[in-house]
Amino acid sequence: xxxxxxxxxxxxxxxxxxxxxxxxxxxxxxxxxxxxxxxxxxxxxxxxxxxxxxxxxxxxxxxxxxxxxxxxxxxxxxxxxxxxxxxxxxxxxxxxxxxxxxxxxxxxxxxxxxxxxxxxxxxxxxxxxxxxxxxxxxxxxxxxxxxxxxxxxxxxxxxxxxxxxxxxxxxxxxxxxxxxxxxxxxxxxxxxxxxxxxxxxxxxxxxxxxxxxxxxxxxxxxxxxxxxxxxxxxxxxxxxxxxxxxxxxxxxxxxxxxxxxxxxxxxxxxxxxxxxxxxxxxxxxxxxxxxxxxxxxxxxxxxxxxxxxxxxxxxxxxxxxxxxxxxxxxxxxxxxxxxxxxxxxxxxxxxxxxxxxxxxxxxxxxxxxxxxxxxxxxxxxxxxxxxxxxxxxxxxxxxxxxxxxxxxxxxxxxxxxxxxxxxxxxxxxxxxxxxxxxxxxxxxxxxxxxxxxxxxxxxxxxxxxxxxxxxxxxxxxxxxxxxxxxxxxxxxxxxxxxxxxxxxxxxxxxxxx
Numbered sequence: 001x002x003x004x005x006x007x008x009x010x011x012x013x014x015x016x017x018x019x020x021x022x023x024x025x026x027x028x029x030x031x032x033x034x035x036x037x038x039x040x041x042x043x044x045x046x047x048x049x050x051x052x053x054x055x056x057x058x059x060x061x062x063x064x065x066x067x068x069x070x071x072x073x074x075x076x077x078x079x080x081x082x083x084x085x086x087x088x089x090x091x092x093x094x095x096x097x098x099x100x101x102x103x104x105x106x107x108x109x110x111x112x113x114x115x116x117x118x119x120x121x122x123x124x125x126x127x128x129x130x131x132x133x134x135x136x137x138x139x140x141x142x143x144x145x146x147x148x149x150x151x152x153x154x155x156x157x158x159x160x161x162x163x164x165x166x167x168x169x170x171x172x173x174x175x176x177x178x179x180x181x182x183x184x185x186x187x188x189x190x191x192x193x194x195x196x197x198x199x200x201x202x203x204x205x206x207x208x209x210x211x212x213x214x215x216x217x218x219x220x221x222x223x224x225x226x227x228x229x230x231x232x233x234x235x236x237x238x239x240x241x242x243x244x245x246x247x248x249x250x251x252x253x254x255x256x257x258x259x260x261x262x263x264x265x266x267x268x269x270x271x272x273x274x275x276x277x278x279x280x281x282x283x284x285x286x287x288x289x290x291x292x293x294x295x296x297x298x299x300x301x302x303x304x305x306x307x308x309x310x311x312x313x314x315x316x317x318x319x320x321x322x323x324x325x326x327x328x329x330x331x332x333x334x335x336x337x338x339x340x341x342x343x344x345x346x347x348x349x350x351x352x353x354x355x356x357x358x359x360x361x362x363x364x365x366x367x368x369x370x371x372x373x374x375x376x377x378x379x380x381x382x383x384x385x386x387x388x389x390x391x392x393x394x395x396x397x398x399x400x401x402x403x404x405x406x407x408x409x410x411x412x413x414x415x416x417x418x419x420x421x422x423x424x425x426x427x428x429x430x431x432x433x434x435x436x437x438x439x440x441x442x443x444x445x446x447x448x449x450x451x452x453x454x455x456x457x458x459x460x461x462x463x464x465x466x467x468x469x470x471x472x473x474x475x476x477x478x479x480x481x482x483x484x485x486x487x488x489x490x491x492x493x494x495x496x497x498x499x500x501x502x503x504x505x506x507x508x509x510x511x512x513x
Contacts, residue, residue, distance in 0.1 A: 022127045023075045023222075023333060024117055025065065026110045026144065029058045030135030030309055057227055057310035057322045058134045064326065064339040075333060078113045080106050080140070106140050108166060111147060115154055118219065128222040128332065134309035138226035138269075139283070145224045149261030150203040152216035161186050161215070168206065173199035181206070187213070222332055223266040225325055227309035228275065229283040260285050262293040268328040269298040270321045272308040273423065273446040276377040276386040280305050284394040287414040296416045299324060299485045300391050302369070302423050302446060304376035314351055316371025319343055319494060320422055327488030340493050368498035369422030370429075389448040392417055392470060393477045411476045418485035419468050421505055424454065429504055455481070463508060 055063075059079075068074050110131075120126040129148070133141030147169055154162065164182040171179060179196040183206075190209055194201035210216040260267050271282050287296045301308050301324075303317045310318035319340065326335055348366055377386050394412045395404035404410075427445050451472040459465050466484040470477045487495060487506075495502050 019122065020071075020073050021125055022117070022119075023069065023073055023130065024114060024127055025062070025075060025077045025130045025132065025333070026113065026141065027058050027062045027077060027079045028106060028110065028131070028133035028137035028140040028144075029079070029081050030056055030133075030137045030306075030311065054311050054313055054315070056134050056306075057308075057318055057325065058132055058137060060310060060322055060339075060343070061132060061225075061325060061329075064335045066334045066336060069334040076117065078110065080110055080137070103136060103140055104170075106137075107143050107147070108162075110140070110144050111153075112159070112162075114144075114148070115156060115159060118153055126219065129219065130222055130329070130333065131224045132226070133229075134227040135230045135280075135305065138229035138309075141224055141226055142229060142283075145221050145264055146261065148219060148221060149263040151207050151210060153219045154210075154216050155214070158210075158215040165210075168196075169203070171196050172203050173197065219263070221264045223268065223329060224260075224264055225268045225329055227270045227321060227325070228272050228280075228305050229269065230280055230305075259288050260291065260294050260296065262291045264294050266328070266332075267294055267296045268325060270308050270325060271298060271300050271389075271391075272303050272305050273300050273389060273391070273448045274303055274307070274373055274376075275305040275389060276375075277305070278387040280376065281387055282389050282394070284412060284415055284417070286396075286412040287416065289414065296414070297328065297418065297485075298416055299418045299420050300423065300448075300482070301420045302373055302426050304374045306376070307371075307374055312372075312374050314372050315343070315347055316351075316366070317369075317373065317422070319347065319371075320369065320420070320491065323490040323494055324420070324485070324488065326490045330489065335490075340490055344494060344497060366494075366497050368495050368501045369425035370501075388450075391419070391448055391452075391468075392480050392482050393475070409476070417482050419449075419482050420485050421466075421487060423449070424466060424484065425501060425505055427454065429501070451475070452482075 062077050062079060065075050065077060114129060118127050118129065131141040131145050133139070150172070151165065151169055154165070158165075161183060164186060168181045168183055173196070175197055177195050177197050181190060181192055181196075183190050190213075192202060192205045192209060194205050196202050207216065211218065267285055267287075269285055271284070275282075285296060285298060287294055301317070301321050303321075306312045307317040308321045310322065312318065322343075323340055326340070329335075344366060392415070394415070396410040396412060397403060398405055423446070449468065451470065452468045453471050455467050455469045457465050457467070467481045468484075470480045472478055495505075
């Protein structure tokens with residue numbers, strides 16, 4: 001057969017090439033965290049060589065992700081280092097870590113990455129978006145999600161107006177009734193009927209105008225997955241900097257509410273029971289009554305801020321919150337099934353095997369849920385006061401003040417909060433197994449759970465279930481129950497390494513395998 005005959009036979013043959021939707025995973029790390037550098041100094045001395053930076057759960061989740069899913073969908077990561085991590089200078093640490101300068105840039109960079117890479121593979125089949133973060137990186141992830149929900153994802157040819165649009169978005173909710181949207185510099189007839197001071201209506205009008213002009217596209221976010229979010233109606237400033245006259249929060253960076261959009265299909269939040277720094281108060285999500293779409297799950301774990309998000313030298317507790325998050329994302333993303341086991345092996349080698357004591361079945365090298373709980377509130381911050389977290393008892397915040405309404409405080413509803421089983425492990429068995437707090441004392445019960453009681457009941461199938469019930473007469477949350485979160489597959493991998501604890505916690509219950 002000649003070349004021309006071959007060519008003629010290939011004419012009009014339809015292409016069988018299939019465009020598989022991508023999974024776009026945006027990772028937003030915590031303050032001063034940078035997995036690209038992977039190194040930090042112990043002091044400001046030029047002679048200090050420092051040591052390798054302990055990775056957070058954001059970094060570790062990214063490293064656990066496979067390049068593609070089992071059905072060949074590319075899993076593409078965009079990593080964004082935390083604020084204050086671009087250099088080792090004291091200026092960068094102060095402005096980035098203390099004042100959160102740079103977070104606006106992180107939000108823009110992540111948004112631009114999604115604009116550049118998101119596409120529809122076929123009609124009604126598009127890429128999936130995942131936003132992951134810890135600490136102020138969690139604030140960043142949630143801000144990106146809020147921005148996409150509020151104004152959509154701009155088309156590439158609309159990015160020439162991005163500066164104007166981003167400025168208008170940041171102004172939503174400001175007490176400036178006569179504000180003129182900056183987008184009018186490009187489109188003088190751009191019409192937004194509502195005042196910028198009414199954030200929700202202003203953004204809804206703004207989005208409708210963007211859609212009408214074919215500048216944006218309405219997309220869904222598959223999941224927002226965060227550890228211990230810092231920042232709600234303004235990013236908190238550390239108490240030391242407040243003492244020199246700076247405001248308690250930077251309101252240029254804020255959610256206009258603590259709710260979650262119906263454009264977010266799944267929202268997962270791991271929160272620290274034992275974090276006491278006032279500038280690190282918890283930011284609990286609330287799903288509004290008219291949101292019938294979002295599957296929301298928020299779980300309280302024992303430990304301080306970085307016990308939950310990772311970064312402390314001993315990652316025993318962070319391994320558990322990492323495993324929990326991997327379980328939440330496992331239906332959508334594909335992970336290295338052996339990653340957690342390898343992390344645990346390194347943990348045992350570095351910490352539990354150092355004393356030369358050989359583990360036994362009764363006393364394993366790794367004790368599930370009983371790793372050290374660190375103290376985030378250290379001198380001199382300890383002199384400036386502290387705050388105890390309040391599971392199940394968070395209130396709506398006033399947009400301008402960032403505080404609950406003193407005359408008519410409204411308890412958040414539909415928060416879908418749970419207590420992790422590791423809390424029960426420490427509460428019931430810390431004396432027996434040896435779980436300790438940051439001061440070397442047996443960890444019995446977090447101060448955050450004062451006036452809560454552990455309640456054991458039965459499911460319909462007869463198996464036991466546990467929950468925590470608020471028991472304080474006159475309290476707004478009196479009688480509220482927070483169920484114990486179920487243990488998933490990746491969590492079971494770690495729990496199986498401690499058979500004694502598994503038997504104690506779940507004597508008749510089958511956990512995921």
